Amino acid sequence: xxxxxxxxxxxxxxxxxxxxxxxxxxxxxxxxxxxxxxxxxxxxxxxxxxxxxxxxxxxxxxxxxxxxxxxxxxxxxxxxxxxxxxxxxxxxxxxxxxxxxxxxxxxxxxxxxxxxxxxxxxxxxxxxxxxxxxxxxxxxxxxxxxxxxxxxxxxxxxxxxxxxxxxxxxxxxxxxxxxxxxxxxxxxxxxxxxxxxxxxxxxxxxxxxxxxxxxxxxxxxxxxxxxxxxxxxxxxxxxxxxxxxxxxxxxxxxxxxxxxxxxxxxxxxxxxxxxxxxxxxxxxxxxxxxxxxxxxxxxxxxxxxxxxxxxxxxxxxxxxxxxxxxxxxxxxxxxxxxxxxxxxxxxxxxxxxxxxxxxxxxxxxxxxxxxxxxxxxxxxxxxxxxxxxxxxxxxxxxxxxxxxxxxxxxxxxxxxxxxxxxxxxxxxxxxxxxxxxxxxxxxxxxxxxxxxxxxxxxxxxxxxxxxxxxxxxxxxxxxxxxxxxxxxxxxxxxxxxxxxxxxxx
Numbered sequence: 413x414x415x416x417x418x419x420x421x422x423x424x425x426x427x428x429x430x431x432x433x434x435x436x437x438x439x440x441x442x443x444x445x446x447x448x449x450x451x452x453x454x455x456x457x458x459x460x461x462x463x464x465x466x467x468x469x470x471x472x473x474x475x476x477x478x479x480x481x482x483x484x485x486x487x488x489x490x491x492x493x494x495x496x497x498x499x500x501x502x503x504x505x506x507x508x509x510x511x512x513x514x515x516x517x518x519x520x521x522x523x524x525x526x527x528x529x530x531x532x533x534x535x536x537x538x539x540x541x542x543x544x545x546x547x548x549x550x551x552x553x554x555x556x557x558x559x560x561x562x563x564x565x566x567x568x569x570x571x572x573x574x575x576x577x578x579x580x581x582x583x584x585x586x587x588x589x590x591x592x593x594x595x596x597x598x599x600x601x602x603x604x605x606x607x608x609x610x611x612x613x614x615x616x617x618x619x620x621x622x623x624x625x626x627x628x629x630x631x632x633x634x635x636x637x638x639x640x641x642x643x644x645x646x647x648x649x650x651x652x653x654x655x656x657x658x659x660x661x662x663x664x665x666x667x668x669x670x671x672x673x674x675x676x677x678x679x680x681x682x683x684x685x686x687x688x689x690x691x692x693x694x695x696x697x698x699x700x701x702x703x704x705x706x707x708x709x710x711x712x713x714x715x716x717x718x719x720x721x722x723x724x725x726x727x728x729x730x731x732x733x734x735x736x737x738x739x740x741x742x743x744x745x746x747x748x749x750x751x752x753x754x755x756x757x758x759x760x761x762x763x764x765x766x767x768x769x770x771x772x773x774x775x776x777x778x779x780x781x782x783x784x785x786x787x788x789x790x791x792x793x794x795x796x797x798x799x800x801x802x803x804x805x806x807x808x809x810x811x812x813x814x815x816x817x818x819x820x821x822x823x824x825x826x827x828x829x830x831x832x833x834x835x836x837x838x839x840x841x842x843x844x845x846x847x848x849x850x851x852x853x854x855x856x857x858x859x860x861x862x863x864x865x866x867x868x869x870x871x872x873x874x875x876x877x878x879x880x881x882x883x884x885x886x887x888x889x890x891x892x893x894x895x896x897x898x899x900x901x902x903x904x905x906x907x908x909x910x911x912x913x914x915x916x917x
Contacts, residue, residue: 421838424603439867446875454722461729466707469556480899481753486570492749501669510617510822518797520775525790543695549728551764557732561740564891575841578602585894602737608880609734610830611861617823623795624816646858649827671818683777692772730881741833
């Protein structure tokens with residue numbers, strides 16, 4: 413690589429190493445500093461996060477129904493590299509992964525029994541409200557954030573022949589400045605956001621594996637245990653990363669889907685199946701009916717409700733934004749040959765429905781048991797609630813081991829995909845980054861995850877992610893404007909050629 417190609421990699425590594433150094437030497441300083449900045453951002457920019465994420469939803473829906481939806485993400489004769497099922501498995505594993513397993517039981521139960529978004533704790537209505545707000549956090553808003561980044565990158569890379577870099581998507585708007593220092597700064601911001609997003613998810617995975625082992629075998633939930641878990645998984649995902657996209661990630665993604673489906677089916681059948689189906693049907697309607705209201709709910713006159721929105725909605729919107737460079741590049745990489753309309757349909761709606769079903773089964777069953785006085789699952793730590801739910805069913809130990817395996821495979825998939833994407837971002841957009849760069853990023857991801865866990869636990873991970881998301885959200889707005897400009901210009905050029913051809917006959 414030339415010097416300018418090394419620049420993004422070198423500067424990004426230096427920034428990450430500085431954070432690691434501060435976290436190792438002065439963990440309290442890192443924790444207090446990130447907490448202070450995070451508090452300022454959520455207090456001052458909560459309204460901004462709500463508006464900007466809803467803006468991305470509107471743009472995706474517009475592109476879905478617009479005539480530009482026929483445009484292919486690639487040349488006219490390009491065919492998709494993966495089958496639809498394999499494509500869906502990979503984008504879903506990368507897009508939600510560990511988070512879905514971590515919060516699948518815990519979030520609906522928390523909204524119902526601990527802190528309600530509508531102050532309906534422990535009531536019938538509270539169950540419905542808990543579920544629709546969970547849908548809200550994990551539904552089309554989340555996937556629209558991913559979709560905008562992925563669509564911009566896929567269009568730029570496969571349709572226009574550009575590099576797979578965030579800066580390349582802005583060239584139609586900002587011109588050749590994206591080839592210079594300004595472009596490198598944008599790519600560095602994207603790398604930093606990606607690292608914090610992936611590190612947060614890896615931290616969740618380590619904590620939940622630790623929670624499962626603690627619940628089953630009384631293994632202590634400590635930083636040392638999480639350190640050992642992360643080191644073991646690091647070795648595994650680096651081995652997978654070295655096999656490449658077509659082998660390691662594809663195999664792991666398909667394994668994820670099989671394991672998740674088996675666990676889902678068992679809990680669905682052994683739980684209160686009719687209640688789950690009724691709850692899913694009812695709350696889907698409630699989610700759609702209240703979607704606009706929830707999208708702009710900021711509670712300016714109610715401190716308690718505002719605190720809940722900051723802790724949940726704003727946190728999630730920041731998580732999806734910080735996670736979006738990674739997921740966006742990965743989804744773009746596997747979406748060559750799809751039309752814009754097909755892309756949005758599969759990226760926005762199908763994963764959302766799968767997520768809704770997951771939350772209905774795990775969160776719905778947990779709330780049902782608690783509501784009927786058959787269990788007190790909400791008293792367990794967040795990372796242990798899934799295992800506390802599984803304890804109510806036959807073969808609970810076997811199911812819990814299956815859940816731990818699922819988290820571990822999701823962990824490996826996310827980290828594997830993350831090293832691949834960071835390699836692309838920091839190596840001037842190469843489609844297949846070298847093993848050396850992937851190994852370096854794998855080690856750095858592990859290190860930053862461990863340091864943030866050491867200095868501030870899950871709060872430390874979340875704080876750093878919310879901080880990284882703010883500057884990247886501005887870049888996403890520019891990406892959206894640039895994409896709209898490009899697709900409409902292409903549409904106008906096509907119509908002009910068609911009219912000339914028609915008039916010449």
